[in-house]
Amino acid sequence: MSISFRAAVLRTAGSPRPYARSRPLAIETVSLPAPGAGEVLVRIKAASLCHSDLSVVNGDRRWPLPIVPGHEAAGVVTEIGPEVASVAPGDRVALIFLTQCGRCARCVEGQPHLCERGTQANREGRLISGGPHLRAGAEAIHHHMGLSAFAEHALVSEASLVKIPHDLGFVEASLFGCAVMCGAGSALYSAAIRPGESVVVFGLGGVGLAAILGARSAGATRIIAVDSNPEKRPLALALGASDFVAGDGAAAAVRALVPQGVDAALDATGTVEAFEQALDCTRRGGRTVSTSLPEASRAFRFPLSRLVAEARAIRGSYIGSCVPSRDIPAFVGLYRQGRLPVDKLVSRTIGLEDINEAMDALADASVIRQVIAF
Ligand SMILES: [Zn+2]
Ligand SMILES: [Zn+2]
Numbered sequence: 428m429s430i431s432f433r434a435a436v437l438r439t440a441g442s443p444r445p446y447a448r449s450r451p452l453a454i455e456t457v458s459l460p461a462p463g464a465g466e467v468l469v470r471i472k473a474a475s476l477c478h479s480d481l482s483v484v485n486g487d488r489r490w491p492l493p494i495v496p497g498h499e500a501a502g503v504v505t506e507i508g509p510e511v512a513s514v515a516p517g518d519r520v521a522l523i524f525l526t527q528c529g530r531c532a533r534c535v536e537g538q539p540h541l542c543e544r545g546t547q548a549n550r551e552g553r554l555i556s557g558g559p560h561l562r563a564g565a566e567a568i569h570h571h572m573g574l575s576a577f578a579e580h581a582l583v584s585e586a587s588l589v590k591i592p593h594d595l596g597f598v599e600a601s602l603f604g605c606a607v608m609c610g611a612g613s614a615l616y617s618a619a620i621r622p623g624e625s626v627v628v629f630g631l632g633g634v635g636l637a638a639i640l641g642a643r644s645a646g647a648t649r650i651i652a653v654d655s656n657p658e659k660r661p662l663a664l665a666l667g668a669s670d671f672v673a674g675d676g677a678a679a680a681v682r683a684l685v686p687q688g689v690d691a692a693l694d695a696t697g698t699v700e701a702f703e704q705a706l707d708c709t710r711r712g713g714r715t716v717s718t719s720l721p722e723a724s725r726a727f728r729f730p731l732s733r734l735v736a737e738a739r740a741i742r743g744s745y746i747g748s749c750v751p752s753r754d755i756p757a758f759v760g761l762y763r764q765g766r767l768p769v770d771k772l773v774s775r776t777i778g779l780e781d782i783n784e785a786m787d788a789l790a791d792a793s794v795i796r797q798v799i800a801f
Contacts (some may be wrong), residue, residue, distance in 0.1 A: 430468070431458045434561070434578030435782050436568060438493045441486030444790060446783040451484050452577070454780055457495065458562045459582045462508030465556050467585050469520060472597035474500035474576040475773075475798040476782075477605050478632060478697055479720060481789050483571065487722040491552035494569040495561060497576030498524035501591065501600035511585045519595065520588040521603045523751045524572035526555045527586045540746035545586075549573060554584050577782060579801055589755040592763075598798045599762070599770045602633065603755050606796060607769050609718050610637025610695065611758060612747015615645050618691040618716045622646030625689040627681050628668070629705050630696030631659045633772050633796045634718050636666055638693045640767050641747075643667035647691075651684060653677045653701075656792060666771060678707035688713060699725045711737040718744045776800040 435452040442451035462468050474497045482488040483496045504518045514520060526548060527539035534542050548555040552569025560582050561568035561575060568575075573587045591600050610633065614620050626642045628635050631654040642650050649670070652663035657673040664671060672680040681689065688710030694702045694717040702717050706729055709715045734741070747754075761767035774794040777785050779801070788794045 429458050429460050430580060431456055432579040433779060434495045434575070435497070435779060436493055436495055436563060437484060440484065440489070440492065442484065444787065446484065446786040450783045452782050452786070455563055457568060457578065459560055459580060462506055462511070462582060463556060464509045465511060465585050466508040466554065467504055467511055467514060467583055467588060468506040469502040469522070469581045469583060469588065470505050471500050471502040471576050471579060471581055471801055473601040473798050473800050475601045475606070475633075475796045476785055476789055478789065479605070481786055482720065484786055485790070488720065490571065491569045493563070493566070494552055494571050495575035495578050496571045497578065498572040498574050499601055499605035500574065500576035500581070501597045502581070505580075513585060514588065514590055519591050519593055519597075519600070521591050521600050521755050522574050522576060522581070522583060523587050523589060523604050524574055525549060525746060526573045526584045527751065528555055529586060537750065539750055540748055545573065554582070555586070556584055577779065577799065589751055591755070591759060595759060598773060598776060598800060601798055602769050602772060602796060603758055604751075606633035606637050606772060607758050607767070608747045608749040608751065608754060609744070610634040610747065611641030611644070611767065612749040612754065613693055613695070613716055613718050613744040614638045614641030616748035617742055617744035618693060618714050620645040620647050620691055623648050624691060625649040625651075625685050627651040627653060627689045627692045627705065627708055629653045629677070629692070629694045629701045630719070631663055632695060632792070635693070635695035636662065636772055636795060637769065638695055639663065639666050639668050640769070642693070644761060644766055649685065649689075651681055651689065653681070662771065662795075666768070678704040681708035690714070691716065694719055697721050699727045702727050703729070706741070709739065712739065714740045714742065716742045716744050718747070772796045773798055
């Protein structure tokens, strides 16, 4: 039987700011069919706003329209389709924004963050099992990254969720699928930070702050946080940064602190300019890793001779190079021991109807994570 519920639908990308006035996201009644083979219906309990959602709304990244955005969320399983074995109704789950098919070459070699079938389905705004299944009346609405979590319900592939403990709060749980894996994973896996290393983190949004947490749990002893907003200093230091650098000329300021350059630089700003600064403050033989997704045509410049002669590594980090079914339980364990305090990334909880105003706050970088609590 199909189910009807409220969702935030985007019909036109690139609407003018402020979004509070142009209201690109409309709260509409949409519907979903009962789950098919390998599919799970989830009642969304918390969904947080990530910069990637803003890039859907502002048109920096192109997705098929209309679409229901939202890719960082947690909820409760309400119904399962045939052949679903890993979850049952009543289970709490964190959602993953790239389905791991488990069969493609990348999945088989242990890199499900690069799943080929999941990537193709995401590009086409459907699930790996088919679709799109979302409807507004007779009109098909696309799924965002296999989830479309800015809604009271989501129909997802069984391989787009990970079971979480029954006593984990939904607001915190919502962060694990994107901010925590992308941020902490970029430090632990993509940059492979080792005990005693020096690290710089550019951009203190949810992903950048989670990267500080990851660098700390990896044993980095010097963690320099960089952000243009000096008001982020106290939170950065509270989460484990040893130093804070504000504003322009960050590379020179970092070089003043660590003259030979840092072992690893992590960029989570979303800008090419900051990535070039991050490259500039990495030592010979160091690693520079980015989780940024600026507008697709933006390219960075770096002298090839320096890349070679200084034996540098430059790496893009998608989903923190994580294996979600392994790493979400691991990160939840660290959180419960107080070693990965991801709850400190939550700036405020909001209602679904506040979503356009929340996009303005995100664009102003005046908040870390805003979580829609259903
Ligand atoms: Zn995200
Ligand atoms: Zn795959």
